[in-house]
Amino acid sequence: MNVILKHTTRRQFLKASAAAGGGLLVGLYLPGRDFAAEHKVAVTNAWVRIAPDNTITLICHRNEMGQDVFTSLALLVAEELSVDVTKMRIEQAPVEAVYANALLGGAQITGGSTSIRDAWTKLREAGATARVLLVTTAANRWKVPVAECTAKDGSVIHPSGKRLSYGELAEAAAKLPVPKTVELKKRADFTQIGKQRHRLDSPAKARGQTIFGLDVVQPGMVHASLQQCPVLGGKVAGVDDSKARAINGVIAVVNIGEGVAVVADHYWTAKTAREALDISWDYGPAAALTTERIYTTLKDGANSDGAVAKQAGDDVAVMKTATRKLSAVYESQLLAHGALEPMNCLALVSDKGCDIWTSTQYPQGAQAVAAARSGVEPANVRIWSQFVGGGFGRRLDVDVIGQAAAIAKAVPGRPVKLIWTREDDIRNDFYRPASYHTLAGGLDAEGNLVAFDCKMASSSITNRLFPGAVKDGLDGFMTEGLVNFTYGIPNMKLRVVIQEYGLRSGYWRSVSHALNAFAIECFMDELAHLAGKDPIAFRLPLLDKLPRQKAVLERVAQESGWGNPLPAGTARGLAMMESYETHQALVAEVRKTSEGLKLERLIYVVDPGIAVHPDQVIAQIQSGAVSGLINTLRSKITLKDGRIQQSNFNDFPLLRMNQMPEIKIVLLESGDKPGGMGETGVPLVAPAIANAVFSLTGKRVRSLPLSDSKIEFV
Amino acid sequence: MTSESALATTLSINDRQVDVDVARNTPLLWVLRDHLNMTGTKFGCGAGLCGACTVHVDGEPVRSCIIPVSAVGSRKITTIEAISSSKVGAAVQIAWDKIDVPQCGYCQSGQVMAATALLTRMPSPTDADIDTAMSGNICRCGTYARIRAAIHDAADGLKG
Numbered sequence: 001m002n003v004i005l006k007h008t009t010r011r012q013f014l015k016a017s018a019a020a021g022g023g024l025l026v027g028l029y030l031p032g033r034d035f036a037a038e039h040k041v042a043v044t045n046a047w048v049r050i051a052p053d054n055t056i057t058l059i060c061h062r063n064e065m066g067q068d069v070f071t072s073l074a075l076l077v078a079e080e081l082s083v084d085v086t087k088m089r090i091e092q093a094p095v096e097a098v099y100a101n102a103l104l105g106g107a108q109i110t111g112g113s114t115s116i117r118d119a120w121t122k123l124r125e126a127g128a129t130a131r132v133l134l135v136t137t138a139a140n141r142w143k144v145p146v147a148e149c150t151a152k153d154g155s156v157i158h159p160s161g162k163r164l165s166y167g168e169l170a171e172a173a174a175k176l177p178v179p180k181t182v183e184l185k186k187r188a189d190f191t192q193i194g195k196q197r198h199r200l201d202s203p204a205k206a207r208g209q210t211i212f213g214l215d216v217v218q219p220g221m222v223h224a225s226l227q228q229c230p231v232l233g234g235k236v237a238g239v240d241d242s243k244a245r246a247i248n249g250v251i252a253v254v255n256i257g258e259g260v261a262v263v264a265d266h267y268w269t270a271k272t273a274r275e276a277l278d279i280s281w282d283y284g285p286a287a288a289l290t291t292e293r294i295y296t297t298l299k300d301g302a303n304s305d306g307a308v309a310k311q312a313g314d315d316v317a318v319m320k321t322a323t324r325k326l327s328a329v330y331e332s333q334l335l336a337h338g339a340l341e342p343m344n345c346l347a348l349v350s351d352k353g354c355d356i357w358t359s360t361q362y363p364q365g366a367q368a369v370a371a372a373r374s375g376v377e378p379a380n381v382r383i384w385s386q387f388v389g390g391g392f393g394r395r396l397d398v399d400v401i402g403q404a405a406a407i408a409k410a411v412p413g414r415p416v417k418l419i420w421t422r423e424d425d426i427r428n429d430f431y432r433p434a435s436y437h438t439l440a441g442g443l444d445a446e447g448n449l450v451a452f453d454c455k456m457a458s459s460s461i462t463n464r465l466f467p468g469a470v471k472d473g474l475d476g477f478m479t480e481g482l483v484n485f486t487y488g489i490p491n492m493k494l495r496v497v498i499q500e501y502g503l504r505s506g507y508w509r510s511v512s513h514a515l516n517a518f519a520i521e522c523f524m525d526e527l528a529h530l531a532g533k534d535p536i537a538f539r540l541p542l543l544d545k546l547p548r549q550k551a552v553l554e555r556v557a558q559e560s561g562w563g564n565p566l567p568a569g570t571a572r573g574l575a576m577m578e579s580y581e582t583h584q585a586l587v588a589e590v591r592k593t594s595e596g597l598k599l600e601r602l603i604y605v606v607d608p609g610i611a612v613h614p615d616q617v618i619a620q621i622q623s624g625a626v627s628g629l630i631n632t633l634r635s636k637i638t639l640k641d642g643r644i645q646q647s648n649f650n651d652f653p654l655l656r657m658n659q660m661p662e663i664k665i666v667l668l669e670s671g672d673k674p675g676g677m678g679e680t681g682v683p684l685v686a687p688a689i690a691n692a693v694f695s696l697t698g699k700r701v702r703s704l705p706l707s708d709s710k711i712e713f714v
Numbered sequence: 715m716t717s718e719s720a721l722a723t724t725l726s727i728n729d730r731q732v733d734v735d736v737a738r739n740t741p742l743l744w745v746l747r748d749h750l751n752m753t754g755t756k757f758g759c760g761a762g763l764c765g766a767c768t769v770h771v772d773g774e775p776v777r778s779c780i781i782p783v784s785a786v787g788s789r790k791i792t793t794i795e796a797i798s799s800s801k802v803g804a805a806v807q808i809a810w811d812k813i814d815v816p817q818c819g820y821c822q823s824g825q826v827m828a829a830t831a832l833l834t835r836m837p838s839p840t841d842a843d844i845d846t847a848m849s850g851n852i853c854r855c856g857t858y859a860r861i862r863a864a865i866h867d868a869a870d871g872l873k874g
Binding site: 066068198201202203207208214215217223266269338339340391419616624625629649 | 736737739740741744747748749751753754755756757758759760761763764766793794795798806807810811814815816817818819820821822823826844845846848849850851852853854855856857858859860861862
């Protein structure tokens, strides 16, 4: 299991408390704190709220960005609470310690494909505990044994015909002592988890009714447009705002250090006036940065020893005596995130404190930065999380929230909506890092892989976002795909070198799984070729200790007809890995046509352990595949004179309908708990396609995007 | 604003006459979102590249982020807020529900508007027709396979 940031394991308790206005609250809290006392029975420090009218609400503690947390987390509660999930209301949680993500260092943060894994037991326990209290209350009221009462579809019933709704029981149930343990349903008894269901948020999204951060309207709201330094990290040296201020509707011009904002009555006015600002910049140290410089820096960094993520045997000694050897360098490009909702934030600084309405993956971080830049105490900063128009890791960074708070501070009492243009969004990203891998492999006389060395040089996002979390040079977000390396190679060393290169980096969907999988799975293909062996036959003996991994590999062979002859001009490529406790393998099919190369099909076999919401597990793989294609085909970020050269979707392309291959997905649930799905579809796309291209053309590509090597698909 | 740059006019939006008084070069998108609080139509790129802002003008799909309000005149604007009133729009949304097309959902207003325009014009689109009509609408979450399936499903439903 990838526990990225260490946390102290703590016993957790369930405690019921009466919600303000009647009803039952069930929540988890950490020992040493008394929620009822501390929060005066505040309604939102829990997951399950049952109102007297029997409205049952999930207070959803993770941010919905398309990955289906709203419905999936509700399913966990609904199953144990014996209510139909389609009858539940979902509300977004505020920032509270109880909503800690145990898999991400205890922060209230949505990412790392952790939401279901983190909630799997605790949300089912929350539902089960509420059910037990409700049933006990009914039994007490009816003076019958608890065992004769059943919770069903939002009511407690008794064979004698007695029935009380949860809403009628909730207030009394809240007064009962909470059981220390609660029994959870067996998987065979699930009626909702693992069954085909619809997303709860789908219909509103098809009707334009969903409120994203950018859609929030508040009374008296004004708009802001911010001109940031064209070179990242630069600062305002001076500004002539006379032309901007002359525009009708402009309310204020605010210098916030990294840029100058115009505040106006309407967005278009703010944007127009911002373009009329005359700003002189202190460009800072990044003014000379180029893409070439970045790769030179990484290449130099790759000479360092780095930190060992995983090792076995003595790869150096065995490599020396290997019958055949190979070494290679693999590189991945910088990427922007390109979430379709541009970065934005609505902030109000008033005598009540600071209110923030925004699309975010990190409400706790949003609270901290809003407090820091507005000067309001964190306890008085309220984060109103909205539906997220795409996260992909970009919204783990809360820079735009800090900016909005700083601007709002200058116009207190007025809600200020800061909207970035698409150009702002592409040029002020926290970029998917570039990476530089050096690999070496040694085969024995029989063509078995006996020695393997892999070193990844790249930027540490974790050092920037979570200072202190990286220990001894091992960044848990860089070692993905290394610490959980699936191959049992008898002599191997897998290392990371943290090498900064002067450009800020950020978590991009699947983070280092993609970087490491591209290098490793392509290089394994190269070694198989060197050994004269089939890529699957080459890998299978190395998977003896991981039967689930072996199973997905064997199944993808079956599903893709691997080994069967292909029509002329067609080829297959393979990649596999374990990521987020989910095992997967992918075969890509490519074909030569008269118009050029065609990407025909991606065939996934995925073992997610348990699929809580099966149709949405499929959806997440479909989605991850498209992110993987963006990483693979044409997209990249480049720099010249410290400036990002791309600006919009013309020069930073995202995948379009007419570029989609067919995608076939087979689920093989063989675990006893769910694995992470949000990012799983991404990392194998690049190596599977690169390996297919090699098989078809004999051309080995070792860098991304493929278009840089003139590999383009029609 | 000066009298040359202001535009006080009446727009036809979803079969209603709506008075606006805005800077004449304001894109229709921002008139809808910002002046009329109609936030169903989305801002994605401001350059006509992503399709999130798609509305209908006299039934044709257009990118409202690059149409200045001064260019609309008296033509009929239809937005996502009203598209369910059309037989085709309603069928598209039912198909979208059936197949659970949306993920984050941000592009979906534009997708629905583009799909409705396609099916209105072409009741039995081929996959190539769908490619042509829908490739202007980016979905960063990659729901394309489901969009395609839902368009075919809606087409079948409208015939039956």
